[in-house]
Amino acid sequence: MNNFEFFNPVKVIFGKDQLGKLSAQIPANKRVLMIYGGGSILKNGVHAAIINSLKDYTVLEFNGIEPNPKFETAMKVVEMIKAKKIDFLLAVGGGSVIDATKFIAAAAMYSDGDPWDILAKRKRVKAALPFGAVLTLPATGSEMNNGAVITREATHEKLSFMSPLTFPLFSFLLPDAAATLPQRQVANGVVDAFMHVMEQYMTFPANAPLQDRFAESILQTLVEEGPKAYANPANYEAMSNLMWSATMALNGLIGCGVPQDWAVHMIGHELTAQFGIDHARTLAIIAPSHYAYNLESKKEKLAQFGQRVWGITEGTLEEKATAAIKQTVEFFHSLDVDTKLSDYTDAYKGTAQKISTRFTERGWAGLGEHQSLTPSDVEKIVEMSY
Numbered sequence: 001m002n003n004f005e006f007f008n009p010v011k012v013i014f015g016k017d018q019l020g021k022l023s024a025q026i027p028a029n030k031r032v033l034m035i036y037g038g039g040s041i042l043k044n045g046v047h048a049a050i051i052n053s054l055k056d057y058t059v060l061e062f063n064g065i066e067p068n069p070k071f072e073t074a075m076k077v078v079e080m081i082k083a084k085k086i087d088f089l090l091a092v093g094g095g096s097v098i099d100a101t102k103f104i105a106a107a108a109m110y111s112d113g114d115p116w117d118i119l120a121k122r123k124r125v126k127a128a129l130p131f132g133a134v135l136t137l138p139a140t141g142s143e144m145n146n147g148a149v150i151t152r153e154a155t156h157e158k159l160s161f162m163s164p165l166t167f168p169l170f171s172f173l174l175p176d177a178a179a180t181l182p183q184r185q186v187a188n189g190v191v192d193a194f195m196h197v198m199e200q201y202m203t204f205p206a207n208a209p210l211q212d213r214f215a216e217s218i219l220q221t222l223v224e225e226g227p228k229a230y231a232n233p234a235n236y237e238a239m240s241n242l243m244w245s246a247t248m249a250l251n252g253l254i255g256c257g258v259p260q261d262w263a264v265h266m267i268g269h270e271l272t273a274q275f276g277i278d279h280a281r282t283l284a285i286i287a288p289s290h291y292a293y294n295l296e297s298k299k300e301k302l303a304q305f306g307q308r309v310w311g312i313t314e315g316t317l318e319e320k321a322t323a324a325i326k327q328t329v330e331f332f333h334s335l336d337v338d339t340k341l342s343d344y345t346d347a348y349k350g351t352a353q354k355i356s357t358r359f360t361e362r363g364w365a366g367l368g369e370h371q372s373l374t375p376s377d378v379e380k381i382v383e384m385s386y
Helices: 019-025 046-053 071-084 095-107 182-202 209-231 236-249 261-273 279-293 296-310 316-335 349-362 375-384
Strands: 013-015 029-035 059-062 088-093 131-135 146-152 158-162 168-174
Touching: 013 019, 013 209, 013 236, 019 046, 029 071, 029 095, 029 209, 046 088, 059 071, 071 095, 071 146, 088 095, 095 131, 095 146, 146 261, 158 261, 168 236, 182 209, 182 236, 182 261, 182 279, 209 236, 209 296, 261 279, 261 349, 261 375, 279 296, 279 316, 279 375, 296 316, 349 375
Parallel strands: 013 168, 029 059, 029 088, 088 131, 131 168
Antiparallel strands: 146 158
């Protein structure tokens, strides 16, 4: 196992009828801006419960955060924060809203030029507004980490940042609020969480058996409970297990002391930026090709994954590894998630070269756990996904 530091200060409040505790989490006399997306919280009772709990606070609202949160929208919120003298943010919704709020919290306090530089030039976040989260959609794990991904519509770029100043102070996790989600969003949540685990687990043996089994237990739970939640989002127990699995998939714990990949995410972000494909579905497009292309370097962990998660015990190491990739594709298909780029767009020709060129221009010389995947390798992986 490698050396590591683990820090996670987020207070989690999980379950039904918990929003009555919200006011106790926010310091008195704060001017609160509630940030949310398309308005589902107005229908499922979450909005009303928050307003009731915060009746002694000044609460303003901004709605309209997109599923892939846009820099341009976030900057409108920053303008509102400065005009209205907001000093506390509350993200209500899924990972996109929470991601946007993290960036907004940093951008509102940024004084070194264009806040886009936080993402494009990795400029350090020196200050951020305090914020909390109310999670109504399981998927990204953003409710318990300090990272965010933002899309700039003007340039078709999707980039990420992390800062120790952008952890939520608290996160309410509400499985019952997810009861009315469209099945497509539930499927996306299952795949997103699954791939978050895989990016930290599917590398090479690092003599970290506890971390491996943490990761495998999350994968097994997603395989068992994800289809139940997909079939019936109102199944509270299944949705609870899915939501907690998604949180645990990316709160930093399973990545402690082990090599990590993240190439699938880096490539997938480009597909979202270019075509607007749901984030989780870009991961399902790229992952099978990525694992097949890198079979030689990943075969030991792929075979272990195949045996422990999928019950594959027959065959050589390579055969188990290949079977594990196939079983993963079948799992995604069982959730009605397609795994080829041509399933989503007819304009896929030239995509691989475009992504490769963009990575070269950014100076991304090596991706993956070995930092050995070149833009040329990326081009081949994307071509395999057509």
